[in-house]
Amino acid sequence: MWVKGRIPCSSAELNIDIVLQCGQSFRWKRDLINKSWQGVFSNKLWILKQGSSEISYEVLSSDAECHQTKVEKEQICNEELVDYFQFNVPLVPLYDAWSQADEKFKKLALRYQGVRMLRQDPVENVFSFICSSNNNIQRISSMVEHLCSSYGKQIAVYNGQKVYSFPELSSLMDESVERNLRTLGFGYRAKYIQKAAEIIEQRGGRSWLVNLRNVPYVEAKASLVSIPGIGEKVADCICLMSLDKTCAIPVDTHVFQIAKTYLPALAEKKSVTHRIYSEISIFFQELYGPYAGWAHTVLFSADLRHLKDPPEKAPKRGKNQQNNTVQKRKKNTRI
DNA sequence: GGCTTACCTTTCGG
DNA sequence: ACCGAAAGGTAAG
Numbered sequence: 451m452w453v454k455g456r457i458p459c460s461s462a463e464l465n466i467d468i469v470l471q472c473g474q475s476f477r478w479k480r481d482l483i484n485k486s487w488q489g490v491f492s493n494k495l496w497i498l499k500q501g502s503s504e505i506s507y508e509v510l511s512s513d514a515e516c517h518q519t520k521v522e523k524e525q526i527c528n529e530e531l532v533d534y535f536q537f538n539v540p541l542v543p544l545y546d547a548w549s550q551a552d553e554k555f556k557k558l559a560l561r562y563q564g565v566r567m568l569r570q571d572p573v574e575n576v577f578s579f580i581c582s583s584n585n586n587i588q589r590i591s592s593m594v595e596h597l598c599s600s601y602g603k604q605i606a607v608y609n610g611q612k613v614y615s616f617p618e619l620s621s622l623m624d625e626s627v628e629r630n631l632r633t634l635g636f637g638y639r640a641k642y643i644q645k646a647a648e649i650i651e652q653r654g655g656r657s658w659l660v661n662l663r664n665v666p667y668v669e670a671k672a673s674l675v676s677i678p679g680i681g682e683k684v685a686d687c688i689c690l691m692s693l694d695k696t697c698a699i700p701v702d703t704h705v706f707q708i709a710k711t712y713l714p715a716l717a718e719k720k721s722v723t724h725r726i727y728s729e730i731s732i733f734f735q736e737l738y739g740p741y742a743g744w745a746h747t748v749l750f751s752a753d754l755r756h757l758k759d760p761p762e763k764a765p766k767r768g769k770n771q772q773n774n775t776v777q778k779r780k781k782n783t784r785i
Numbered sequence: 786g787g788c789t790t791a792c793c794t795t796t797c798g799g
Numbered sequence: 800a801c802c803g804a805a806a807g808g809t810a811a812g
Contacts, residue, residue: 473807583808589795637793642809681809702807723788750807
């Protein structure tokens with residue numbers, strides 16, 4: 451059954467259009483007609499819509515909770531949404547502090563308001579980001595969709611489309627997983643996924659992973675990088691996006707380029723070695739403080755091609771230049 | 786130890 | 800439209 455609700459929220463506290471497509475979660479689909487978003491978390495299908503001073507939602511609540519009263523369901527859904535978007539963390543004061551610390555940030559702050567960190571499920575986060583290595587957002591999204599439709603359970607049919615939960619660890623451990631994922635185009639990541647599931651299960655499964663939330667950042671990161679397919683960057687993504695490590699700075703190729711604008715000495719460096727990685731991480735942590743990872747995501751989002759403003763002076767549809775772009779933009783178009 | 790190179794495949798961009 | 804290069808890297812050499 452559908453449960454509806456709303457949460458007061460200004461556009462400075464959340465910009466849903468950026469947050470749901472800036473590469474944190476790969477499971478959200480935009481509905482341009484209704485100006486809404488659909489996606490899955492907490493094993494439920496959510497339809498979200500941002501108004502000028504609120505987020506309204508409709509959620510398909512699971513059968514397992516059918517004994518609850520309507521009021522109880524509404525309260526649980528509210529809590530789940532607040533937890534997922536971390537609305538208990540006020541973003542505006544953080545933006546103020548980051549703007550004060552950094553002129554470059556200040557210039558982006560108005561255009562990129564409301565970019566906050568989601569608090570994702572650690573299992574989904576781990577396997578999504580194993581897929582992310584040497585890869586682009588579009589392909590990652592399709593791989594995550596494959597994981598769900600092959601190994602998740604169907605939780606709804608919406609607009610004629612089957613909707614799946616993210617798979618349990620135990621579903622990804624089987625020997626057959628690597629072979630199957632290879633046929634689905636996962637490439638060398640297929641083996642990592644199967645092995646990672648195995649090792650996480652050995653260490654205590656989902657609850658072991660979730661408990662890394664209660665472990666210091668350095669220790670949690672060390673645990674993660676010992677899992678196949680997880681290197682330093684992916685470990686930091688997981689720390690930041692699902693393990694409450696707000697200071698973690700994932701240094702990818704984008705952040706490397708951004709860092710060069712702060713640290714000119716980096717210009718001559720060809721690639722991100724561990725040494726450089728650490729240098730860049732520490733620089734941003736000292737610049738922005740304990741929520742440096744959150745600040746980094748604002749810079750990162752502002753740098754993503756599909757989230758940038760179209761060039762001011764460029765003709766909007768006058769040249770053949772746009773003929774390609776029209777198709778390419780179909781999933782990225784802004785309101 | 787720190788720095789290149791191979792790895793799967795898709796998408797990008799000149 | 801084609802084709803080399805890049806894509807939110809990791810692990811092995």
